[in-house]
Structure formats: structure tokens, C-alpha cells
Amino acid sequence: MFSEDLGWQTAVARRSSRRAASTVESKKEDVRPSASTSAGHRQNGEWNKKRVIKAGRMPPLPKDDAKIIIRPRGGLDVSKVGATNVGRAIMAAAGVTEAHAGADVICPNLQQNIIVVSTPDRDNAARYTRIKSIVVMGKEHEVSAYEAAPHCTCKGVIRGITLSDSPEELERNIINARNPLALAAKRIKNTGSVIVAFDGWKVPNFVRYGPVLVRCCLYRKQVDNCYACGRLGHRADVCPTPNETICRGCSAPNPDEQHQCIPKCKLCDGAHMTAAKVCRHRYQIPYVVRRRRWERTAEASRNRDSTPPSGSGDSKQTQQLSTQGHRGRSRGRSSYQCNRGGGGLHVKFQPTWADRVRGDVTGKQVTQGLPPEHENDRLAxxxxENEMMRNTIAKLMAEMAEIRRGKGELSSLADKQIAESVPTEIPVVAACDVERPAKKRAIGGEQETMASRAKTKGTGLQKEDLLLQM
Known part of the structure; x- marks a missing residue:
């Protein structure tokens, strides 16, 4: 439940208890511009918006500390009285001594004219949220103190909630088991819109309000604009100069009721009052959106670093593809050009209207490998082909083995037939007591050698004839 005293303190308590319970149980895995507005005016308005937001940006504070927002009333100008005087006044009003302050940090925001107190002590946080007034340089000033939403949370907004529903009814209908991520709920003044704080960085699309399913959108904070003095950077309740007003249209000082002018917005240079409902620079970019952009940029950078350089290839044979067409009213599509060559795909995206508005008109080029569907087809x-090659090799091996077996059988059969057809002659030398003469022995040896050669030659010819006949 949200109240003027506690702020988002209940969200801090619920989130801490949920984290403790989850740790004990188990560790889980974790407005379109007018046609007459030129591009130069859009860029100038974007620069003005960034300048105002940057001037009101806070320095980094401990993420796990409780953040107490103190908004001074009654025209107190923090920049003039000094941050040290305001800090001492806050500690005196809260009853926190310097010894008990410990790691407390009191940080003034001069642009927004507020004071932010960061403390890790829950007792000190409760003391700071109970402050109603502070005394600065002998003068008492009324203040409004509340605790901001904790770190690692996001806000969504639901609309159309009955005005008669009390804060207790809001909490009973929203903060329950049917909305497990909801931490706290707060109504926006006297309207039917309710802000809901969620644990984590994702806002659900729908929220159960009792038995009713209600659409939930991401909450966008407006650029601080003072309706009391007409200046940008702070709200009317903390205006340091409520008596020094300027015109929100032409910046004329102290305009009267009959004042007429040609309005010009300080945020977008449009022909309307500053930060009017038609101004497209009226809202800030939520932190959740900026965080997602950072993550996508970091992921794209990692992908570029991990992608190997594409082959050189022949630049003359590179095929260029370009898709062009009417984009209609869709902002999510943009024309692109593809260059395929050297084993890679080069995609050059053309800037969209939103990129031109932001000033990022440089075409983005993405280099990547073949698309997944092409890779799958190629692999199949x-x-x-590999299976066909294996089958062919197996068939060839079987045929070669069959040929070898056939040759072996033919050779053995031919040898057997030759052995059966040609009788083996064994010469018998008669024993003789009388030794023949040496000349006769030499002639006889030569004749025997010639006869054996002729018989061997005849045997070879018969073997060849048998092989040819078979």
C-alpha cells in the first residue's frame, strides 16, 4: 500500500522477503510530429530534452540502500542555501546523529530542487520518511518525504480503476498470489490510473484486478515541467521561484491574464505550449527500455567480434539484392540491401524514420554466415552424397574380391590339368663299371640339357593354350 508517509516502502519489504524466501527454498535461474516540422527542429528539441534530463541526473548511489526522496515546499532553493545546511537540517529533523548516520549519504539534486537520502539502515530510513518539516537558516520549511521504489524493479500503469476504491482495496485487489510480481500500488492523484511496481525488469501485459483482467502498460515518466514558473527541470510543488513566472509559450517574464503569443515548445520547438499533451518529447525513455537497448547493443558487438571475416571472393561475381517497397504505417520494418559473396551474407539496413529523428542516419551493416535454412539444406x-559414396565403395570392394577368387580358381585348375597331361620323365642312368671318356660325357650332358629345355618350353605352351581355351 502506498501512503504519503511510507511511499514505496512496502515494495521494499515485500521484495526483500521474497528474495530471502527464494534463497532458502532453491536457487532458480535466474505522438507523431506534424508535417511542417523539419528535421532540424526535431534534432534541436531532442537536444533540449537530453540537456534537461542530463542536468537532473543523480550520481551513482549504492543499489541495495533505501532511497528517501525529500521534496521541500515554500520556495526553498537548495542551490542558494547550500547542500551542507540542508543536510544538517534533515539529520536534525530525523533525529539521526553523525555517529548513527554511518554510511548514510545525503545528495541534493539542484536541477529538480530535491534531496535524496541513501541509507542501508532500515531504522534510519523510517526516521527520514517521518520528516514533516526542516529548519534551514532559522526558517522552517514544510517538506514531503517518501521512499522510492527499490533497485531492480519496474513500473506499470493500469487505467480505468474506480475512484472510490481506497488504497486498502487497491492493495487487496492487486497485491496477491494472482499477480506474483506485483510489489505495491499507487494511485496517480485523483485519477483512474494506478501505478504498480513489479519485481524485475519486465512489466506484464495484463494484471488481475480482483477477478478482472486489466491491460497493463509500461509507465513513462514525464519531463519535469513547472506550471508555477514555467521553467523546465523541476515540478511546481518544489518550485524555488513561485513568484517569478514566465510564459510557457514564449518565455515572456511575468505575463498577465491578457497575454497572447505564438507558442513555441522548448522541448520539440513545436507550435504549442511547452510539454503540452501533443508534444512528442514530453515523456522520458524508461530505464527498462534503455537497459534493453544497451543489452542488444552489447550482444550485437559480441556477435560482430565472434563472427569470422568473410572470404575475399571475386567482387565482380558478387550478387546484389535490394528490397524496396511501401512501408505504410509500420515502424518496425525498414528496407535493406544484401550482398552475397565470399561465403558470407552482408546486410546493409537503411535508416528508418525513427533513426533519422534520433540522428542515427548511418546505415547499419551486419555481416553473418549463411542463413540457418541454407546451412541445413547444405548439410543434408x-x-x-556421403552415403552414396560409401555404398559405391562397398560394391567395388565386393566385385574386386570376387575377381580375385575367380583368378585363384582358374590358376589352380590349369596347373592340375597340365600335371595330368604331361608325364614326368625320370632319366635312368645305367650303372657302368667302365668310366666313359670325358668328351663323350660332355656331349651327353649338352644333349640332356637341350632336351630338358625343349620339354619345359612345350609344357609352358600347353599351359597357355589351356588358359586361352577356358
């Missing part, structure tokens, strides 16, 4: 084709 290679597998088929």
Missing part, C-alpha cells in the same frame, strides 16, 4: 545434401 552432404550427408546424402
Amino acid at each position: 545434401q552432404l550427408e546424402r
